[in-house]
Amino acid sequence: MIVQLEEVSFGYRSHLILNQANLSLQEGSVVGLLGLNGIGKTTTMRLIANILTPTSGSIERNFAHLGYLPEERGLYRKMTVSNYLAFVAALDGARGAVAKTLVRDWISRFALDIYVNSRIDTLSKGNQQKVQLAATMIGKPDLLLWDEPFSGLDALNQELLMEVLQEARQQGVTVLLSTHRIDDLETLADATYILSQQHFHTYRRPEQPAAYVITTRDQHLTVSATDLSDLMTTLIREGQAIQEVRPQSDLTEVFRRLVALDDTPSEEVP
Amino acid sequence: MDWQKTQIVARREFSERAAKPAYWITTLLGALLMVALIFGPSVIHRLSHPAVTVGSVGVPTAPLQSVYRQIPHHGPLKVKVEPTFAQATHLVKSGHLPGFFSQHGSHLYYYGSPTASIDALIGGLNRLALLHHLGPQILHTVLNAETHTSVVVVAMAPTTAFIVRSLSIYALGLVLFMLVLMYGVLIGMSVVEEKETRHAEMILARITPSALLSGKILGFGGLAFLQLALWALTAALASLLHGNHTLLHALSMRDLGLFALWAVIGYGQYATIFSALASRASRASEMNQATMPVTLIVMIGYFGSILASTHPVGILAVILHVMAFIPFLAPIMAFALLQLGGMPWWLLVLDVLFQLLVLSWALGYASRLFRRHLLNYQPFTKRLKGRRFGMKTLGSKPSS
Numbered sequence: 001m002i003v004q005l006e007e008v009s010f011g012y013r014s015h016l017i018l019n020q021a022n023l024s025l026q027e028g029s030v031v032g033l034l035g036l037n038g039i040g041k042t043t044t045m046r047l048i049a050n051i052l053t054p055t056s057g058s059i060e061r062n063f064a065h066l067g068y069l070p071e072e073r074g075l076y077r078k079m080t081v082s083n084y085l086a087f088v089a090a091l092d093g094a095r096g097a098v099a100k101t102l103v104r105d106w107i108s109r110f111a112l113d114i115y116v117n118s119r120i121d122t123l124s125k126g127n128q129q130k131v132q133l134a135a136t137m138i139g140k141p142d143l144l145l146w147d148e149p150f151s152g153l154d155a156l157n158q159e160l161l162m163e164v165l166q167e168a169r170q171q172g173v174t175v176l177l178s179t180h181r182i183d184d185l186e187t188l189a190d191a192t193y194i195l196s197q198q199h200f201h202t203y204r205r206p207e208q209p210a211a212y213v214i215t216t217r218d219q220h221l222t223v224s225a226t227d228l229s230d231l232m233t234t235l236i237r238e239g240q241a242i243q244e245v246r247p248q249s250d251l252t253e254v255f256r257r258l259v260a261l262d263d264t265p266s267e268e269v270p
Numbered sequence: 271m272d273w274q275k276t277q278i279v280a281r282r283e284f285s286e287r288a289a290k291p292a293y294w295i296t297t298l299l300g301a302l303l304m305v306a307l308i309f310g311p312s313v314i315h316r317l318s319h320p321a322v323t324v325g326s327v328g329v330p331t332a333p334l335q336s337v338y339r340q341i342p343h344h345g346p347l348k349v350k351v352e353p354t355f356a357q358a359t360h361l362v363k364s365g366h367l368p369g370f371f372s373q374h375g376s377h378l379y380y381y382g383s384p385t386a387s388i389d390a391l392i393g394g395l396n397r398l399a400l401l402h403h404l405g406p407q408i409l410h411t412v413l414n415a416e417t418h419t420s421v422v423v424v425a426m427a428p429t430t431a432f433i434v435r436s437l438s439i440y441a442l443g444l445v446l447f448m449l450v451l452m453y454g455v456l457i458g459m460s461v462v463e464e465k466e467t468r469h470a471e472m473i474l475a476r477i478t479p480s481a482l483l484s485g486k487i488l489g490f491g492g493l494a495f496l497q498l499a500l501w502a503l504t505a506a507l508a509s510l511l512h513g514n515h516t517l518l519h520a521l522s523m524r525d526l527g528l529f530a531l532w533a534v535i536g537y538g539q540y541a542t543i544f545s546a547l548a549s550r551a552s553r554a555s556e557m558n559q560a561t562m563p564v565t566l567i568v569m570i571g572y573f574g575s576i577l578a579s580t581h582p583v584g585i586l587a588v589i590l591h592v593m594a595f596i597p598f599l600a601p602i603m604a605f606a607l608l609q610l611g612g613m614p615w616w617l618l619v620l621d622v623l624f625q626l627l628v629l630s631w632a633l634g635y636a637s638r639l640f641r642r643h644l645l646n647y648q649p650f651t652k653r654l655k656g657r658r659f660g661m662k663t664l665g666s667k668p669s670s
Binding site: 046050051066068069070072073074075076077078079087088090132135145 | 275278282286464467468469470471472473474475476477
């Protein structure tokens, strides 16, 4: 396990966030983290990143380099893109020519070439976010903690980020992804942790889906696995254009069921 | 603490700030101030005591100059040598010359309307009783002769040398005060920027709070002492060009060494405490409020340094000497007390060791405060009302 939380408890004053919670991240896996706003997703990431220390329990960390994209985005706005990434690369241990190559490569990968010498505060919000994402990748991390990485990105850049994520997965990088986009987790995540009632609940996609969702121009149809081919044949005969066929996941349902147990948080996590 | 990461942070703070025109404008203004301090007094003196011009027909210039130099608050005396009495008279009548000296026999005469300065010159010549029966050669001999006197002069007021030295120490104390206050505020703003831009969280995943804090202190320290060194260099060059005695000449190498020592300790103490307190503020607008207590301490130190030279004895003097040992006041006060001769060397060593001990404690305390507040984005004022974000667990050691 690259990260293992065992019986971890943590709270802000009287507000308990985690109560003897367990979580583990397998090397090379993409894991989702779901939960209501203020429930403790950011706190979980901060605990894994060793920014916070648990009140009790233990956290085992077996990664050398961490790429952390916090929910609270921040950059040194007066620095240029290349200087900022060089600074981050230096903190991650890269020096000289290696650092320069890394900076150049990641600027290019995130299509930021024309902004190399631009000051960060002159960039759009989306481009600033790409700089932050590049900063998480520049230290060749073996663990990525991404908190809402897609928010603020346009469709094209979301696609670009998906590509980067898939490349990271292929290279064996472990990813913990906190997002409200359940659909993305359905397709990306090997497993999803749902944080509810101060505990992590594991959800794994079934090997064989029991049902599928067919999307046409006019409707979404849910059909059992056994009836899938018949329904598709019927639709094609009727001349309806099938836009998408995907396995139906009950993640949304599970999430709804679990979070219904949560009271509205009394205090927002800063 | 990761020393390499501390260096990286320090380098960033230094290079980012040093690249800003504001830093070099401040440095230039400071350098100009140094030049003004060196040349200013003599320029002001010349302006308030303009050169006096007198003519001379057959009177040697040297004795006139020599007597005139002995007059207090004199400006320069220009002696215009005229070949004939008639030419000199013509210049006086046409208003080109206020008057001239001429020797007739063994007497010296002044032709013209004497101004206050020339009156003083004539008085000086009379006091020396050199006008009667003495020729120019004898006059010259007497002026250069060694004076024998049984009168012992007892100084009832501070000597000029004391005043100049006291002023010099005060001026350096002012530089010290400005240094700690200016860079304390700058480092505080840098910490607030870290919080305001929400960058703290991203960077704290890579570096410990104490390494980040130390990096900032070192980076800003580099800027502060580079600026100080440039000002000192400018002052030294200006002093060299000026030639005559300046404020800088009143200082010994010991004074300058002590200044450097207290500047380093003072910067360390104030930079540490400013950055720690600034971490409590969430926005730049809250920083003044958060750092107000320490700003007040600097101000007390500054007022103490003003009083130092005028209160050599009495209860106030005792208080000022005690202040020289109180952390954060000590760097300013211990240096200001040099106006009264400073403290014995063994007491100085004790004071320095104590202040270094306090600095090391302050670094540890500031790191804890820094860690505790850096991720707290709740407004400072809200926390003051008792709704403080209680991250008690943050100070404990990591579990793995």
